[in-house]
Amino acid sequence: MHDVIVVGAGPAGSSAATHLARSGLDVLVVEKTSFPREKVCGDGLTPRAVQELKSLGVVTTGPGWFPTKGVRLLGGDRRLELPWPNGGLGLTRTRADLDEILARNAVRAGATLRENTKVTAPLTANGRVQGVRTSTGTHKARLVIAADGASSRLSVALGLRPRRDRPIGIAGRRYFRSPRHDDEYLEIQLDLAPAGYGWIFGMGDGTCNVGVAFLRTDHPDYHQLCSRWLASLPPSWGFTEDNAVGPLRGAALPMGFSRRPHYLPGVLLAGDSGGMVNPSSGEGISYALEAGRLAAEVITTAFRSPFPEHVLRKYPAAVNRANSTPFALGRAFTRALENPHLMRLATHQGLAHPPLMRTALRLLGGLPT
Incomplete structure (x- = not known):
């Protein structure tokens, strides 16, 4: 019998496990794969995410950590650089590295990690989750945290499916060797598609993380969108097949609290399993942490x-209190994205007014004012 079982060793699961173990609780983390593992992501860490990493005691300097100054927005013939508010620090770090760092950090805090352990079903009794069945055996706990990603089979097994009135995005990401690898701004192309954008994030290690994201209902083929965009970029940037490091990979982005409630008797949802991805930016790491x-x-x-x-039962209110403003604004933003004329007008007018865009960055990104 454990105090808490955490299903999934991504940012949400490892964050919870670290904080719980530090409090002296018996924590078991079960991860269906083994580290290092692939995870489709932009690899960008906002100042909000960096603060969460610091609260975990993660050292964010040295090889593999690349500091960023802010966001560069492009739209039409306009370009605007927005430093992180209040001199904040951003970072990039590959998820193959980051997730393992977080999981090992939880172990150092006292949690037990079992890799290659797939959860097959929840254990329930008297209407309450009391543990999980896994590929290696049965484990009981006073509480379970479902941090098993967008598909969250544990949540589905409990009857929790994504809400149809919440936006769901798709992202495609690929790494390229590029001279732009040390660009200190996260670059975002706003008008790539009526309901989508592209990004170029320097990793500081000779490569860039390059990708596209959009609402699934509007652009079902991220391969086509990404290929078309990359073909339009200067060849000197190096985003060509010869410079590619690995294939183009895609993933779903469960946005705006797309799965609720975040608490059922005996189980809490955290991270992608609870749809905790910002609808306007597609960012999920800071919210998961x-x-x-x-x-x-x-x-x-x-x-x-x-x-x-x-x-x-106060947990859902705590999560909502922390993110209600950026998520509500983000849902409205995604509805606006569906109108190409409105999106084009907002992009061009917004980029012409830096103070307006700085305010939008803070509000939509949930960054400190």
Whole structure:
């Protein structure tokens, strides 16, 4: 019998496990794959994500960590560089590295990690989740955290499916050797498609993370969109087949709290499993790290309370309180994206007014004011 079982060792799961283990709880993390593992992502870490990493005690300097100054927005013939608010620090780090760093950090904090362990079903009794069945055996716990990604088979097994009224995005990402690898701004092409954008993030190691993202209903083929965009870029940037490092890979982006509720008796949802991806930017790492921390705080308080269930039911409100503004604005933003004329007007007018775009970056990105 464990205090908490965390399903999934991504940013949300490892964040929760670290904070819980530091509180002295018995934490088991089960991960269906083994590290290092591939994860489709832009690899960009906003100042909000960096702050969460610091709270975990992760050292964010040295090889593999590349600092960024802000975001560069491109649209039509306009270009605007927006430094991170309040002199904040951003970073890039490949997810193959980052996720393993976070998982090993949880182990150092006292959590137990079992890799290559697939959860096959929840254990339930009297209407409450009391553990999980896995490919290696049965494990019981006082609480379970579902941090098993966008598909979240654990959530689906409990009857929680994505809401149809929430946006779902698709992203495609590929690495290229490029002279732009040390660009200190995260570059985003806003008008790549009526409901999509492209990105170029320097990794500081000789490569760039290059990709596209869009609403699934509008552009089902990210391969075609990415190929067309890359063909339009200057050859000197190196985004050609000869310079490619690995194939183009895609993934779903569950946005705007697309799966709810975030708490059922005995189980909390964190990260992509709860649709905790910003609808306007497609960013999910900072929200996953934050959700893991919030889940740990609520659980730790609940275990010390004479009324633990009353405390646990406050978790969805805590998550919503932290992200309601950027997620609500982001959902409205995605609806606007579907109108190409409105999107083109907003892009061109917005890029011509830096103060407006700085405010939009803070609000849509949930960054400090």
